[in-house]
Amino acid sequence: MARIVVKFGGTSVATVERIRHAARHIKREVDAGNEVAVVVSAMSGKTNELVGWVNEASKFHDAREYDAVVASGEQVTAGLMAIVLADMGIESRSFAGWQVPIRTDDAHGAARIAEIDPSELDKRMKSGWVPVITGFQGVAPSGRVTTLGRGGSDTSAVAVAAAVGADRCDIYTDVDGVYTTDPRIVSRARRLSKIAFEEMLEMASLGAKVLMIRSVEMAMAHKVRLVVRSSFEDPDAPQIGPDGLPGVPGTLVCDEDEIMEKQIVSGITLARGEAKITLRGVKDKPGVAAAVFGALADQSIVVDMIVQNIADDGASTDITFTVPDSEYDKAVNAIEGARSAVDFRHLTGSRGGAKISVVGVGMRSHAGVASTMFRAMADRGINIQLITTSEIKTSVLIDDEYAELAVRTLHTYYGLDMKDA
Amino acid sequence: MARIVVKFGGTSVATVERIRHAARHIKREVDAGNEVAVVVSAMSGKTNELVGWVNEASKFHDAREYDAVVASGEQVTAGLMAIVLADMGIESRSFAGWQVPIRTDDAHGAARIAEIDPSELDKRMKSGWVPVITGFQGVAPSGRVTTLGRGGSDTSAVAVAAAVGADRCDIYTDVDGVYTTDPRIVSRARRLSKIAFEEMLEMASLGAKVLMIRSVEMAMAHKVRLVVRSSFEDPDAPQIGPDGLPGVPGTLVCDEDEIMEKQIVSGITLARGEAKITLRGVKDKPGVAAAVFGALADQSIVVDMIVQNIADDGASTDITFTVPDSEYDKAVNAIEGARSAVDFRHLTGSRGGAKISVVGVGMRSHAGVASTMFRAMADRGINIQLITTSEIKTSVLIDDEYAELAVRTLHTYYGLDMKDA
Missing domain, CATH: 3.30.2130.10 (VC0802-like)
Structure with a gap:
């Protein structure tokens, strides 16, 4: 039994049908006896729509109002995910960032997470509930809603994982892991089974756009093991690691010490x-x-x-x-x-x-x-x-x-x- | 100088362009020296979209999650309206129901407003700010977001008006007042300049779908004078009442005592x-x-x-x-x-x-x-x-x-x- 935080990006929750598919991944983890919390992004395209409206309203808008508008996207997904999970017989409830609360500084539009109160999430997870938390947002000391900047949902997931002491944080996305190089350039590119935080940071900053740098930095600082994996895989397929053995499919981003046989070049x-x-x-x-x-x-x-x-x-x-x-x-x-x-x-x-x-x-x-x-x-x-x-x-x-x-x-x-x- | 709460329905805020048009009505009131608070609905069609997703997620959904999802619509409009107002040089900020707070009971999906704390709104209005409040929603004793049921934004507006002691509550909609009968049936139907609360209640329950019954009941109980008027009129046109004299265009819904010459039949x-x-x-x-x-x-x-x-x-x-x-x-x-x-x-x-x-x-x-x-x-x-x-x-x-x-x-x-x- 493990405690896992799972995060789904925008393409993984683009429609109610996709949300239902994502929920089957969650159900598999719950059925395996794990404690699970979920962090969700806005439905793919929604954040752009909201940002477009804000810019149409005024080029010189108050960042606090930008946040109030844009943060609504994840609230929709979190509620829908909680409904779908309940429909599958999993006890669940949604949490907006301010409800957890996920406390941030007041740098609206690019806030940094200051502190997450884990007590409510911890209580729910211990009693078998699956909390669904809005990614990308929190609440400022003023009580106003903040957003963490684009791609901030990865950071939210890592921060929640650190707060609840999760064994790992699974980042579900539209690729099935981190590759040795861009497979569109090198057809023989291999998926890495493990990569060290430091390597992932260099890879991320050099253009492998799988994870946001901030989230990797935070994972490294708090020693949160990340797994990059695809939400598009069959949730009911046997869980086979990239090495062909039973395990978690995808790429594990972890401390260097956990990687036994280090590649000289990853x-x-x-x-x-x-x-x-x-x-x-x-x-x-x-x-x-x-x-x-x-x-x-x-x-x-x-x-x-x-x-x-x-x-x-x-x-x-x-x-x-x-x-x-x-x-x-x-x-x-x-x-x-x-x-x-x-x-x-x-x-x-x-x-x-x-x-x-x-x-x-x-x-x-x-x-x-x-x-x-x-x-x-x-x-x-x-x-x-x-x-x-x-x-x-x-x-x-x-x-x-x-x-x-x-x-x-x-x-x-x-x-x-x-x-x- | 008066204190006014103005409310805009979905068609009046259907696009950013329409929000900008609505904001010009607000600016006119502010320029005239009035203290103004705004209550907004979701952009027309948005609530239906959100409800559609909820029903697609599960026919048997938790009403609390329904509320979490559906309440996001007004948050978008409130933020956009605050941005547009600021762009016109009016100091403004948006308030979600839970930020005011607008306290309701826990009847999710059809909650009733229990209490509104007017202190923050009052302070802002006194110093020339225009608070923009999400209609249709509040917060339950549990801290979860509630909605008031369809058309609840009228009720929100009246409740806010009562809480801040407004002189009147202007309900901007897509018709320019209450008519003696349906103008599609009787071409000679006249717009009423005034109508008593009791009459409006009978009219509303009998099919004149201009105002929600609940909001009229609440207005009558708290003696909040309502004005039904069109957001589609030119905001800069001279303010001419239905009697052709300077005044507020539209229909005033008020206490019977305020109507000097009562029609036998309205x-x-x-x-x-x-x-x-x-x-x-x-x-x-x-x-x-x-x-x-x-x-x-x-x-x-x-x-x-x-x-x-x-x-x-x-x-x-x-x-x-x-x-x-x-x-x-x-x-x-x-x-x-x-x-x-x-x-x-x-x-x-x-x-x-x-x-x-x-x-x-x-x-x-x-x-x-x-x-x-x-x-x-x-x-x-x-x-x-x-x-x-x-x-x-x-x-x-x-x-x-x-x-x-x-x-x-x-x-x-x-x-x-x-x-x-």
């Missing part, structure tokens, strides 16, 4: 549309980097990769960084505008770069991970424009033309390809 | 689809009526007119009553089933009756009102099947074929026709 990610800008002959003196990136931050331009080499002649250096393609002109203007503070010879740059990263906690203890990457690129004649590294990630910037080839090559070189059946 | 109403059942030769002894109508009540059949004459031979009498056409068979079966308790000679009946009523508080002090009605029917050769009277109403049941003719004739005979322009 995944390859791709981020396209990266523009690079190089400042040549920058005077090598303290405060230069601050001046460059201060000028960009003032324009709210998000910088991704940053590379600075040591000065070759002891007097000047080159700085290269990447920004989204769409911010390229703005970034160039910002730098030119700051020319009095940033003394450089000339600026070069171009749009259309692709960043390829290999991610894996095993890198910490294994030499040669980066060199495999560079060899793979060399073998395919792909020119590496930039290299950055972190503890569990190595990234290169290459020409976008070679993006898919690079991902497929690295997937093979690191031994991630699915074996033939 | 309106003619028509209710179709009335089936009549006559029990002939009923033994004239105590308890017979109780047996007849008890049998019908057991089947939840709503009886409208009831007529019993004194027994002509001192031993037996005839009882006639009407029920909706759709309940006719059920009613006949119920009576036949109770034959052992109700001793009668035989039962006759037919569907397709029309009930015509003349309503007016002036009847109390004027003789001859009923006789005018009977003369009018006789002049047109219309046979009267049944007659019932109350203090301010006289009703007759006639063949449905003559319904429009009867209404038009009475409208003329009682001097209600609009004068030529």
Whole structure:
């Protein structure tokens, strides 16, 4: 017997029929003797409809009213889910965020959860009830409804799981787990049975849009084991893990220690549309980097990769960084505008770069991970424009033309390809 | 300067554009120096959509979950209205029923308002804010959201008006007032400038679907002056009352004492689809009526007119009553089933009756009102099947074929026709 929080995203509760299907997953867990709480998103499309109305009402709306309007979506789903569960003979009731209560700060539209009172949920779960909680929302100290920002339902689910001390938090979505890379690019991409929180964070921020970063951070901080799994699978099918053995289908996101056989590399990610800008002959003196990136931050331009080499002649250096393609002109203007503070010879740059990263906690203890990457690129004649590294990630910037080839090559070189059946 | 509660129904807030139009009515009142609170319904069609989902989820749903789902509709409108008002430079905020709070009993789906705490609303209104309150809902002692039943937003508006001591409660709807009769039947129907609460109650229960009976009852009990007016009129047009003088357009529903020149008859109403059942030769002894109508009540059949004459031979009498056409068979079966308790000679009946009523508080002090009605029917050769009277109403049941003719004739005979322009 386990205590489980399950979360269903918008596509999993898009219609009453889909809600009924999702409820069968819940029933399976209840029938297995588990204590279950449910967190739901709004029906797919509903939040966009509500946001559209708010923007139509006024471009300059009070965030508190935005929240009052937009939070209604999950209330509908929670009530419908409670009704469907009751119809299946499962005792259930819905809870709006303010009813739990899920207390947040007062940053309306992007609130952070401060505290969840678990007592009512705990009492219900112990006596076999299934509480259904609205995701994405809570209540501010003022008593007004808050929302957590888009995708906040994952965060709600993790926070509820932490509050009630759940053994795991199952995130039901429209994919069946986390893959070694994008299966649309690499047909032999494999579903991972386990991935460490840190890896998931790097994967998420690099474009594997399965889980919101915030929810992974919170899960890591509170040691809440997450399972990414598909709500579209047959709820009554035998529960087979990705390793073919009985278990929970999907990918377990967990503490590194729980992963016995660590892959050196767990995944390859791709981020396209990266523009690079190089400042040549920058005077090598303290405060230069601050001046460059201060000028960009003032324009709210998000910088991704940053590379600075040591000065070759002891007097000047080159700085290269990447920004989204769409911010390229703005970034160039910002730098030119700051020319009095940033003394450089000339600026070069171009749009259309692709960043390829290999991610894996095993890198910490294994030499040669980066060199495999560079060899793979060399073998395919792909020119590496930039290299950055972190503890569990190595990234290169290459020409976008070679993006898919690079991902497929690295997937093979690191031994991630699915074996033939 | 006045304190006003204004209420907008579903068609008046059906889109963001309509909400903006409604807000201009509010702005006009604010600009005139009035203190204003707003009560809103769900966008037209939304409540039906939500109820549809609930019924799709389960025919046998928990009324508490029904309320959780259905109450979301007004929350959307309230937030959008607050945003639109702010956009017009009016300080505003939305209140869900539980935030006011509007305390109700726990009869989910058909809750009654127990108490409204006016302190927050009062404070806001005094400092020039316009609170926007969700109609149709409140919060039960358990802390769960309740709804008041369909059309409950009128009741919410009246209750809020009573709680904040409003000078009047403007009910904005898609008609511009209460008419002497249905203008689709009588082209010369006139809009009434004033109508007494008691008359409005009779009119509402007889089929003039402008206001919910409950809200009129509550307004009468708390002496809240109601104005029925159209949200579709130009908000910036000069405020001209129905008498052509400056004032509030629409119909004022108020205490009888406030109506200086009382019409003897204020309106003619028509209710179709009335089936009549006559029990002939009923033994004239105590308890017979109780047996007849008890049998019908057991089947939840709503009886409208009831007529019993004194027994002509001192031993037996005839009882006639009407029920909706759709309940006719059920009613006949119920009576036949109770034959052992109700001793009668035989039962006759037919569907397709029309009930015509003349309503007016002036009847109390004027003789001859009923006789005018009977003369009018006789002049047109219309046979009267049944007659019932109350203090301010006289009703007759006639063949449905003559319904429009009867209404038009009475409208003329009682001097209600609009004068030529």
